[in-house]
Amino acid sequence: MTINIRNVAIIAHVDHGKTTLVDAMLWQSGLFRENQVVRERIMDSMDLEREKGITIMAKNTSIAYGGVKINIVDTPGHADFGGEVERTLTMVDGALLLVDAAEGPLPQTRFVLQKALNKRLPIICVINKIDRPDRRPMEVLDEIYDLFIDLDAEESQLDFPVFYTNARLGTATFSLEDALKAQNVHNLMPLMESIVEYIPQPKGDEAGPFQFLVTNLEWSDYLGRLAIGPVRRGTLKSGSSAALLKEGKLFLKTPVKGVYTYDGLKRVETEIAATGDIIAIAGLPDAFIGDTISDPDYLSPLDPVVVDEPTLTMEFSVNSSPLAGIDGNLLTSRQIKDRLDKESLFNVSIRVTKGEQSIDSYQVGARGELQLAVLVETMRREGYELSLGPPQVVIKEIDGIRQEPLELVVADVPEEYIGVVSEKLSSRKGQITKLVNHGKGRARLEVKIPTRGLLGYRGQFLTDTRGTGLINSLTIGHIPFQGPIRGRSGGALISDRKGTAVTYALYHLQPRGSIFISPGDPVYPGLVVGENSRPEDIWVNPCKEKKLTNIRASGSDEALRLTPPKSFSLEEAISYMRADELLEVTPKSVRLRKRATAPK
Numbered sequence: 001m002t003i004n005i006r007n008v009a010i011i012a013h014v015d016h017g018k019t020t021l022v023d024a025m026l027w028q029s030g031l032f033r034e035n036q037v038v039r040e041r042i043m044d045s046m047d048l049e050r051e052k053g054i055t056i057m058a059k060n061t062s063i064a065y066g067g068v069k070i071n072i073v074d075t076p077g078h079a080d081f082g083g084e085v086e087r088t089l090t091m092v093d094g095a096l097l098l099v100d101a102a103e104g105p106l107p108q109t110r111f112v113l114q115k116a117l118n119k120r121l122p123i124i125c126v127i128n129k130i131d132r133p134d135r136r137p138m139e140v141l142d143e144i145y146d147l148f149i150d151l152d153a154e155e156s157q158l159d160f161p162v163f164y165t166n167a168r169l170g171t172a173t174f175s176l177e178d179a180l181k182a183q184n185v186h187n188l189m190p191l192m193e194s195i196v197e198y199i200p201q202p203k204g205d206e207a208g209p210f211q212f213l214v215t216n217l218e219w220s221d222y223l224g225r226l227a228i229g230p231v232r233r234g235t236l237k238s239g240s241s242a243a244l245l246k247e248g249k250l251f252l253k254t255p256v257k258g259v260y261t262y263d264g265l266k267r268v269e270t271e272i273a274a275t276g277d278i279i280a281i282a283g284l285p286d287a288f289i290g291d292t293i294s295d296p297d298y299l300s301p302l303d304p305v306v307v308d309e310p311t312l313t314m315e316f317s318v319n320s321s322p323l324a325g326i327d328g329n330l331l332t333s334r335q336i337k338d339r340l341d342k343e344s345l346f347n348v349s350i351r352v353t354k355g356e357q358s359i360d361s362y363q364v365g366a367r368g369e370l371q372l373a374v375l376v377e378t379m380r381r382e383g384y385e386l387s388l389g390p391p392q393v394v395i396k397e398i399d400g401i402r403q404e405p406l407e408l409v410v411a412d413v414p415e416e417y418i419g420v421v422s423e424k425l426s427s428r429k430g431q432i433t434k435l436v437n438h439g440k441g442r443a444r445l446e447v448k449i450p451t452r453g454l455l456g457y458r459g460q461f462l463t464d465t466r467g468t469g470l471i472n473s474l475t476i477g478h479i480p481f482q483g484p485i486r487g488r489s490g491g492a493l494i495s496d497r498k499g500t501a502v503t504y505a506l507y508h509l510q511p512r513g514s515i516f517i518s519p520g521d522p523v524y525p526g527l528v529v530g531e532n533s534r535p536e537d538i539w540v541n542p543c544k545e546k547k548l549t550n551i552r553a554s555g556s557d558e559a560l561r562l563t564p565p566k567s568f569s570l571e572e573a574i575s576y577m578r579a580d581e582l583l584e585v586t587p588k589s590v591r592l593r594k595r596a597t598a599p600k
Helices: 018-028 047-052 079-088 107-118 137-150 176-181 189-198 333-346 369-381 415-427 458-464 503-512 554-559 570-576
Strands: 005-012 059-065 068-074 094-100 123-128 162-166 171-173 211-213 216-220 224-233 241-246 249-255 258-263 266-269 278-282 292-294 312-317 351-354 361-366 386-388 396-398 401-414 431-437 442-450 470-480 492-495 513-515 528-532 538-540 581-585 590-594
Touching: 005 018, 005 079, 005 107, 005 189, 018 059, 018 068, 018 094, 018 189, 059 189, 059 258, 068 189, 079 107, 094 107, 094 137, 094 189, 107 123, 107 137, 107 401, 107 470, 123 137, 123 189, 162 189, 171 189, 312 333, 312 369, 333 351, 333 361, 361 369, 369 386, 369 570, 369 581, 401 415, 415 431, 415 442, 415 458, 458 570, 492 590, 503 513, 503 528, 503 538, 528 590, 570 581, 570 590
Parallel strands: 005 068, 005 094, 094 123, 123 162, 492 538
Antiparallel strands: 059 068, 162 171, 211 224, 211 292, 216 224, 224 278, 241 249, 241 292, 258 266, 258 278, 312 361, 312 386, 351 361, 386 581, 396 401, 401 442, 401 470, 431 442, 492 528, 513 528, 581 590
16 A cells, blocks of 8 residues: 655744745645635644744644645744654654744754754755845855754755745745745745655555554544554554554553544544554554554564753642632642643653652653743643742753753844843853844844843843844753852732732832732732832732721722733743742732741
8 A cells, every 4th residue: 555655844943934834735735625714823723822823732734746645744933842843853754944034043943953954854945934024035045054064964965955935925936036026926836846856755664564653642532542653664454453562562452443644634534554654543542652553463662752851840839829729620739740740741841750849749841931831821721720939940960060051042132222132141141152233223142041041031131122122042052050140130029918909008019119919909928919129028018908087088099090010921920930939820810929928
């Protein structure tokens, strides 16, 4: 049962147009009717993906072109979800590298390209967003070649085809001149032809015993857990017996309940799966990412999926605040532990260990603050309540020396903010390695900085650049521990009692700093109600009411005008925390509080 197949991943930095390009390829493959209503970014199926405008989980689809089935895997572009990219690259035989025609290669571009080159995957370069007024495609192409050389690409890997595309309009051409003329021509056929010609057919002996690597998992209400991955060798018939291998050893033998292949966005049942195809297998509820499914008579395990180690950890524990149990219904340490264990099985870059603070706490390791924030946001939407400790970097002992993660930061800022950004990054142990000004009013700084120096900085960066700056980072190694790094400058305004916040009290607290709560919000001892303009913490009474007399009436409070409170998103609150603070997270609220509930 020989099928002409191409397996290709689309890799790029965040917001360079991967998912938009997949949309255009699906449309031009004839998957949808001409008048069919289809939402944008079809592959971003998670609510969080659509809200944030980024891809979080890798997902696969397929199109047909010229009698060839092209399996396409859309990957995340943010460095925190690099584990998704790493396991995705084990499924494919080539990759489309997308680069923005104005921004050029950014940190995640380096990361995903390095992983693809290490696996010796052929690369097709796509310079996207060619319609941008600030485009500089020839300079970007030179930067891409420089990146290939910097990553020690072999000479054969440097001979890659280059396309100029506008993914939003669905155009792709070999020449820049044609690309600039073809803004009203919807034609991605040259790119699809190049995939068929340049990306090799999957290797594997179709006549050999069946061998399959689990690289992804899905859930069906009717079928249960589905193991997804590429068929490395042989064929698999629905209903036939298969062996599940864990860590190279036989775990069980069981009949396969169903075999499914991908047709566009649909999962279609098939009688037999061919070598090289990306399929889903039902009937193995114990299968997890990295396991091998093989012929029961020929047990031959495949190499497991290996990803980079976490660089940050965060403490997850039971919500112990006085307001616990009001919003959520999943509160116990057992429920939190079960959910974290489930996440670590589905997400190869997450690590869960027993916590050190208490018997009810767990340390969760991840690749960055955004990955932790997405996990917490997902849990709170499922009904969980929990307390979070501040993120901590993972310190390693290398050759007897304490070492901490080092990141490469690329900051794109207007010229007038170069000074303030440079000053803030330098004060956090950052070293500026490169400064480029393209003469269009914006400059790009490349800075090497310890991961600790970035904790809590991104919000400050947006404030310093008036929301006009872009900052991206990528872990590039380890350096000797750099000593203390300055963090948040202001102390906390802390509630000293339980009650309800009132206008009168908040009005008189405003001169001390920023306020985080509104009148009518519940408070309790230890709750952080604001930020002090000075470094020290202050315990305050946000419930203090004005004494009533026959001259002063309660209604006169309405004349007091409060500055709107400073509200935090979950990501901002995680970055804002200090070592002596916890973040109370419920389905409806995010509250910052001190570990201690009374002044010392």
